[in-house]
Amino acid sequence: MSRTIIEREFWNDEQVIDEYSPEDKLFMMYLLTCPRGNSTGIFKLPIKLMAFEIGYSPESTRTLIDRFMNKYTRITYDFEEQEIAIHNAMKYTINRGGRPIEEMVTRTLEEVSSLHLIERVYENMIDWWELSKRDVDKSIKTIFEQEISKRNYILNTYTNTYTNTYTYTHTPTESVPDTEEVEKFNISEKNKLYSDTVHDTPTESVPDTAKQPQPNRKSQIIDEWNKLDGNIPKIQSLNPGTDRYKMLKARISEYSLDDVLKAIKTIDNSRFLKGYISTWNATFDWFVKPSNFVKVLEGTYNDKAEIQPTKEESISEIARRRRLERLKNQENK
Numbered sequence: 537m538s539r540t541i542i543e544r545e546f547w548n549d550e551q552v553i554d555e556y557s558p559e560d561k562l563f564m565m566y567l568l569t570c571p572r573g574n575s576t577g578i579f580k581l582p583i584k585l586m587a588f589e590i591g592y593s594p595e596s597t598r599t600l601i602d603r604f605m606n607k608y609t610r611i612t613y614d615f616e617e618q619e620i621a622i623h624n625a626m627k628y629t630i631n632r633g634g635r636p637i638e639e640m641v642t643r644t645l646e647e648v649s650s651l652h653l654i655e656r657v658y659e660n661m662i663d664w665w666e667l668s669k670r671d672v673d674k675s676i677k678t679i680f681e682q683e684i685s686k687r688n689y690i691l692n693t694y695t696n697t698y699t700n701t702y703t704y705t706h707t708p709t710e711s712v713p714d715t716e717e718v719e720k721f722n723i724s725e726k727n728k729l730y731s732d733t734v735h736d737t738p739t740e741s742v743p744d745t746a747k748q749p750q751p752n753r754k755s756q757i758i759d760e761w762n763k764l765d766g767n768i769p770k771i772q773s774l775n776p777g778t779d780r781y782k783m784l785k786a787r788i789s790e791y792s793l794d795d796v797l798k799a800i801k802t803i804d805n806s807r808f809l810k811g812y813i814s815t816w817n818a819t820f821d822w823f824v825k826p827s828n829f830v831k832v833l834e835g836t837y838n839d840k841a842e843i844q845p846t847k848e849e850s851i852s853e854i855a856r857r858r859r860l861e862r863l864k865n866q867e868n869k
Contacts, residue, residue, distance in 0.1 A: 577625025633672025
């Protein structure tokens with residue numbers, strides 16, 4: 537059975553002391569010690585599994601993830617790859633050095649699918665590593681830099697190769713795709729190359745039906761959103777690489793495109809979300825957050841059906857009725 541050693545320094549962290557609720561402390565301790573975790577703090581952890589292990593609903597678990605990502609900025613979660621990165625885990629989990637530790641870090645980083653998560657941990661740990669006097673921290677910093685450089689080299693090399701090939705093999709009579717289409721193709725091809733190169737997975741044949749052009753999902757979502765009430769701010773674009781785009785992709789991956797469109801339409805059923813109850817109204821960036829999206833989809837904010845008031849006796853009518861009953865009872869005696 538593997539074990540994780542957590543430094544006591546965790547409990548002296550200023551943010552843990554000043555800001556964390558008891559629930560937050562237990563959630564962070566779970567992330568640092570969960571069965572699928574490792575000392576680097578980057579590993580695959582599906583939300584449903586996380587919810588099962590801590591005894592929370594998936595919606596409550598998404599709320600915790602959102603809090604630790606956007607309020608505390610202590611983690612990054614890749615909803616598409618279902619991987620998590622605990623930014624400063626190695627402050628508390630690496631307490632000794634040596635070749636086995638270095639090999640473990642190297643092996644763990646090679647198993648991570650998301651380059652973005654590795655970069656996020658590196659950005660948060662770089663100052664700690666540079667100030668540290670331990671040789672192991674210098675070694676880990678170098679391992680991270682080598683892994684990031686290797687992956688960027690693979691992606692950049694393919695991008696340049698594709699760009700040159702595409703430029704010189706097209707004849708002048710052919711129309712050139714617009715920038716957005718080229719960018720989408722680049723991203724798709726780079727991801728495919730990275731998957732084939734790093735993970736060494738066999739290439740499978742693609743059915744003919746899968747090769748048919750798919751509807752422009754971004755246009756569908758933008759059009760549906762901009763049909764909403766005039767109080768709702770319009771959106772002009774959904775650009776790859778932005779937080780808005782990543783959150784939207786995660787919602788489509790978790791649910792489906794139809795569910796996203798359905799949730800957008802549901803906003804028109806809520807005077808609160810449309811800004812008619814207070815000065816606040818929903819925005820697209822608010823909508824695509826995990827804890828908000830599921831509530832909108834389930835109709836939590838929908839206007840309640842107005843209940844017609846039933847005719848009730850007034851206090852004076854009740855008193856009069858009871859007085860008459862008492863008089864009647866006295867007569868009967």
